[in-house]
Amino acid sequence: MSNVNENALEPRTWFENKILLGMTGKEYVRSLLTPINMLAAFAVACAVFMFVWRFGWGLAATTNLDQNTPWGIWIGFDMMTGIVLAAGGFTIGATVELFGLKDYAPIERPAILTGFLGYLMSIAGLIADLGRPWNMVFVMGSNGTASVLFEVAWCVMCYSSVLFLEFTVPMFEWLGWSRIHRVAKKLLLALTVLSVMFSTMHQSALGSLFLMAPGKLHPLWYTPYIFILFFTTAVIAGISMVIVESGLSHKIFHAQFEGQHVDADALTVGLGKAGAIATFAYFFLKVQTVTDNHAWGYLKTGWGAWWLVEVLGFVLLPSILYAYGARNRRARIVRIGGVFGVLGIALNRLNVSVIAYNWNIPNHYVPRWSEFVLSFGLVGLGVVLFRFIVNRMPILHPDPAYPQEH
Amino acid sequence: MKLSRRNFLKVAGATSSAALVAPALARGAESHEEHIGAIVGADESSVLVDTTLCVGCRACEAACSEKNQLPAPPVGDKVLDKKRETGPTALTVVNRFDVDETGKELQQQPEGDATKRAQRFAKTQCMHCVAPGCASACPNRALDKKPNGPVTYDASRCMGCRYCMVACPFGVPKYEYEALAPRVVKCTFCADRQAQGLKPACTSVCPTGALTFGRRADMVAEARKRVYGNPDKYVQHIYGEHEAGGTNWLYISDVPFEKLAMKADVIDKPYPDLVKGALGVPPFVMTLWPPLLMGFYVFSNRRAANNAKHDAAHGDSEGHHE
Numbered sequence: 025m026s027n028v029n030e031n032a033l034e035p036r037t038w039f040e041n042k043i044l045l046g047m048t049g050k051e052y053v054r055s056l057l058t059p060i061n062m063l064a065a066f067a068v069a070c071a072v073f074m075f076v077w078r079f080g081w082g083l084a085a086t087t088n089l090d091q092n093t094p095w096g097i098w099i100g101f102d103m104m105t106g107i108v109l110a111a112g113g114f115t116i117g118a119t120v121e122l123f124g125l126k127d128y129a130p131i132e133r134p135a136i137l138t139g140f141l142g143y144l145m146s147i148a149g150l151i152a153d154l155g156r157p158w159n160m161v162f163v164m165g166s167n168g169t170a171s172v173l174f175e176v177a178w179c180v181m182c183y184s185s186v187l188f189l190e191f192t193v194p195m196f197e198w199l200g201w202s203r204i205h206r207v208a209k210k211l212l213l214a215l216t217v218l219s220v221m222f223s224t225m226h227q228s229a230l231g232s233l234f235l236m237a238p239g240k241l242h243p244l245w246y247t248p249y250i251f252i253l254f255f256t257t258a259v260i261a262g263i264s265m266v267i268v269e270s271g272l273s274h275k276i277f278h279a280q281f282e283g284q285h286v287d288a289d290a291l292t293v294g295l296g297k298a299g300a301i302a303t304f305a306y307f308f309l310k311v312q313t314v315t316d317n318h319a320w321g322y323l324k325t326g327w328g329a330w331w332l333v334e335v336l337g338f339v340l341l342p343s344i345l346y347a348y349g350a351r352n353r354r355a356r357i358v359r360i361g362g363v364f365g366v367l368g369i370a371l372n373r374l375n376v377s378v379i380a381y382n383w384n385i386p387n388h389y390v391p392r393w394s395e396f397v398l399s400f401g402l403v404g405l406g407v408v409l410f411r412f413i414v415n416r417m418p419i420l421h422p423d424p425a426y427p428q429e430h
Numbered sequence: 431m432k433l434s435r436r437n438f439l440k441v442a443g444a445t446s447s448a449a450l451v452a453p454a455l456a457r458g459a460e461s462h463e464e465h466i467g468a469i470v471g472a473d474e475s476s477v478l479v480d481t482t483l484c485v486g487c488r489a490c491e492a493a494c495s496e497k498n499q500l501p502a503p504p505v506g507d508k509v510l511d512k513k514r515e516t517g518p519t520a521l522t523v524v525n526r527f528d529v530d531e532t533g534k535e536l537q538q539q540p541e542g543d544a545t546k547r548a549q550r551f552a553k554t555q556c557m558h559c560v561a562p563g564c565a566s567a568c569p570n571r572a573l574d575k576k577p578n579g580p581v582t583y584d585a586s587r588c589m590g591c592r593y594c595m596v597a598c599p600f601g602v603p604k605y606e607y608e609a610l611a612p613r614v615v616k617c618t619f620c621a622d623r624q625a626q627g628l629k630p631a632c633t634s635v636c637p638t639g640a641l642t643f644g645r646r647a648d649m650v651a652e653a654r655k656r657v658y659g660n661p662d663k664y665v666q667h668i669y670g671e672h673e674a675g676g677t678n679w680l681y682i683s684d685v686p687f688e689k690l691a692m693k694a695d696v697i698d699k700p701y702p703d704l705v706k707g708a709l710g711v712p713p714f715v716m717t718l719w720p721p722l723l724m725g726f727y728v729f730s731n732r733r734a735a736n737n738a739k740h741d742a743a744h745g746d747s748e749g750h751h752e
Contacts, residue, residue: 091601121727123726124730162571162587
């Protein structure tokens with residue numbers, strides 16, 4: 025195995041890495057006045073506004089939920105999709121720490137940070153959706169062990185904590201707390217094992233939630249094995265998100281990569297290889313679902329057409345793009361495949377939890393505009409936090425004061 | 431770096447404590463597996479609804495609203511012109527169904543029979559499943575199944591996730607979307623009245639005998655007697671005997687149940703069983719993943735060490751700083 029990521033970076037002063045990025049307060053505030061930051065501020069304002077509105081006026085005022093549709097896009101997108109797109113944390117963590125593919129070490133920290141922030145935003149969306157969020161604590165001691173949601177709640181709680189602990193490694197480097205950093209770093213192996221364990225359980229359990237809704241979820245999507253599909257899609261989403269996100273990061277934060285000899289294209293191609301295998305396997309699982317349910321007849325209906333859009337356009341197509349890009353070492357193709365992969369997993373989660381749910385009810389739920397505002401705000405908030413952190417902490421580049429000892 | 435004993439113990443310790451929780455989780459999934467004997471939930475309290483006897487007087491609605499301090503139901507038969515649903519302010523609703531359009535609904539009735547009725551009435555409320563999906567779905571045990579039959583709700587434990595609404599095949603739990611501290615609202619089978627030895631409010635006021643309250647085994651027996659004793663009159667099915675693994679509200683009818691808007695896509699299996707397989711997975715994950723993953727770790731380290739040795743032997747130093 026070659027180990028190319030350890031090359032020394034030009035030394036930076038600690039001050040440069042602190043909150044104001046080496047500027048005076050005035051300069052810093054002035055530096056914030058960019059169009060991108062205006063958009064970010066708008067997104068955060070949207071999230072805050074929605075929280076005030078939601079908790080001041082209730083769910084009826086802010087959502088289109090009704091007695092037939094208890095779960096809208098705050099569960100379907102913020103929770104179901106948010107969490108699956110944050111799956112890069114455990115997939116890349118396992119790749120680097122457990123499977124020993126150290127080439128991928130440079131993207132481990134951004135993947136874990138994205139995972140951590142993704143979970144935080146999902147939990148924020150969940151709190152907005154819950155009618156009585158103050159009673160959440162009862163899950164811990166409720167003994168509601170026959171509930172899939174009990175499993176989801178516990179695992180999300182535990183995994184969010186694991187992601188935070190993993191994130192403390194770069195955080196302690198940034199703070200310069202070397203002694204506790206050493207402890208955190210040593211824990212990383214155990215934490216990675218736990219992250220795979222908790223992720224396996226709750227990513228699949230998110231799918232199991234719908235096992236209780238045969239008849240409500242369209243037969244093309246309902247399957248007793250939905251938990252296996254959900255776990256598979258979590259792995260695909262993890263890989264796809266890391267491909268997309270590392271591509272974007274290299275474009276946006278290219279300054280941070282200066283002096284590092286990270287062959288981003290080679291890593292992307294490698295991820296594309298893994299993505300091709302996982303996505304192709306998932307394609308066959310999807311076909312198997314239809315066979316297993318004897319649901320071929322539904323393919324002739326409008327729902328069947330929609331299912332084909334999902335499975336051909338956003339499962340088969342990305343798997344082909346991944347395979348082609350990986351074989352011909354075309355990182356660009358792999359990145360395009362990544363975009364389709366991410367969209368495909370998001371589409372699948374929305375199909376299961378919102379679009380194909382309650383398929384046979386005449387008045388189908390359509391989200392209210394205000395529901396989109398919260399989701400937009402939370403995504404924006406996540407991006408703001410990501411930028412804030414990577415601009416300060418050693419996420420995209422190693423800290424020269426802390427050599428990687430692998 | 432090898433897998434040191436300390437590293438191994440660290441991982442083993444962290445994960446084996448989780449594995450200890452696993453059997454507890456698995457046991458929870460089986461807790462409803464108690465139906466032995468011929469009739470599921472034989473000793474639970476139950477109501478037999480004979481829709482052939484219901485005249486749509488809606489006394490049950492009024493009694494229910496009064497008992498639960500809800501707004502009184504609308505007066506007059508005009509409300510029957512529209513199909514209504516139960517909701518946060520109405521835990522039971524009687525609907526009228528016109529059944530004479532095709533002439534086929536009334537079984538075995540001679541053409542032009544003067545006794546032929548053109549309308550049927552059916553009361554809806556929580557079915558109080560013997561193994562309720564909603565209660566098993568609730569992670570907080572806010573919805574709870576009482577041993578004598580009722581499925582009750584405790585708002586002080588509810589976090590408002592509304593998974594019960596997803597899990598109920600009958601679409602029963604309703605939500606107070608307008609409220610700032612919303613509750614799940616549904617019929618509770620007058621669990622408090624039953625605890626005092628009283629019948630549920632609705633059954634105590636029915637003037638026609640359409641609602642019979644009693645032990646589930648007795649109600650099933652009575653339903654069978656009526657249905658199979660009068661095959662010309664009744665549809666040969668007791669709705670609720672097997673639906674969702676058995677419910678404590680049993681319906682018999684002389685018209686097909688779909689004509690009474692009874693849900694036809696409810697499967698004959700206790701709904702908690704649907705997640706049993708999936709809930710059995712965590713124990714395996716908790717016990718299998720850690721050793722498997724650590725195996726991968728040891729393997730990858732060995733491979734890296736061997737590669738380094740191999741490279742050193744060949745004087746190839748490029749890019750291998752351990």
